[in-house]
Amino acid sequence: MPAEFKNRITLEEALQLLNALKGSVAPLALQPEKAIGLFCAEDVKCKSSVPPFPVSMVDGYAVSATDRNRFLVVHSLGPGEMGPSDLPLDNALKVSTGSYLPKNVCCVVPLENSRADGDYVIVDSFPPETNIMPAGFDCNRNEVVCSAGERITHKKAFFLKWIGVQVVKVLPKPRVSIISVGSELVSGEVPNTNYMVLSGIIEDLGASPSVAQPVPDDIRAIAEAILSALKDSDAVVTSGGSSVGERDLVVDAVKLLNGTVLFHGLKLRPGRTGGVAVIDGKPLIITSGNIQASVIETMLLLSKSLEAMGYPTSIKRTYARIDNDIKVNGPDDFGYVIWVKLYNIQNELFARTIEAMSTSRRVVERADGFVIIKGNYIKKNSIVEVFLL
Secondary structure, eight states, rough: OOGGGEEEEEEEHHHHHGGGGOOOOOOEEEEEOOOOOOOESOOOEEESSSSSSOOSSSSEEEOOOOSSSSSEEEHHHHHHTTTSSOOOTTEEEEOTTOOOTTOOOOEEEEEEGGGEEEEEEEEEOOOOTTEEETTSBBOOTTEEOTTTTOOOOHHHHHHHHHTOOOEEEOOOOOOOEEBBOOOOHHHHHSSHHOOOOOOHHHHHTOOOEEEOOOBBBBBBHHHHHHHHHHHTTTTEEEESOOOOOSHHHHOOOOOEEEEEEEEESSSSEETTTOOEEEEEEEEEEESSSSHHHHHHHHHIIIHHHHTTTOOOOOOOEEEEOOOEEEEEEEEETTTEEEEEEEEETEEEEEEEEOOOTTTSSHHHHOOOOEEEEEESOTTTOOOOEEEOO
């Protein structure tokens, strides 16, 4: 057994060590529609209230009194048009959906609830504030509409553009290379598939994945592949070549490159062979060739590494009620990963465990996420945190 595995650390200790990673990320200034998927580098504030004035929500007649029903129609407004600053009590404005209203308008009566009477209109009675969107309803001046560290979605970009934000400062996506290790992958004896799942995880974190050609079980070949990947990447993930046996090749490749191993070996099942090294100031996430372990190690160790370097990431998680007792055999200072399927009963989220043999690949495809339990037992109906896939 490699010496590193005799000194396994807990996941919490590993994440704490990753705080030592440092970096400085220069923000980009992009139009909202080009910033989708990226994280805000600073708070974005609404420069002025939206809408700036009360707005009609229907086509109809704007009136400033509810104690009468006959008004002189003095003006007609289209969408986005502004009328007089004040509306006399006996007057009405014919308005469209989206017309700006005088501040003293009390309600807008829909067309179908009115009838013309020469230059006048007779309307049905409506309560005050009916069919009026108040000024500042969407956002008030200086209100934060996108927080630093928040990921810009299509919906967020739409709203930023709508309220007049021309440019938003965002952090670029970190570039992450995936290297699969194994002579059996190079020969085609075993299909190279792990990168497919890992690419999806990396994208979900907010990073941009790239896939290198698989490399054989050769220390120099692995070192060359890592060095090449680091030239165009901010981080590298290896899948395979990390083992409690003699085939612990990635760490030897790190040493050949004069890198520093921060830790190698976790008190986590699956995930015992996970580790992180630093080469030329960039993190190398060392994961198992076992897809279950590789998924867990990549999600937890890569996300923390990128955050420490200044890149916000986004691990999707939720809370659910576990629907059965769980008992595991093993050291009580380990964390144990339980794969789960989620379901909903009367608006409450439940998690059902999925049976998972250690080498099963189907479990990754079937699971909605995983739970990490500490110790050997968790009681039915306990609330658990679920890391979503």
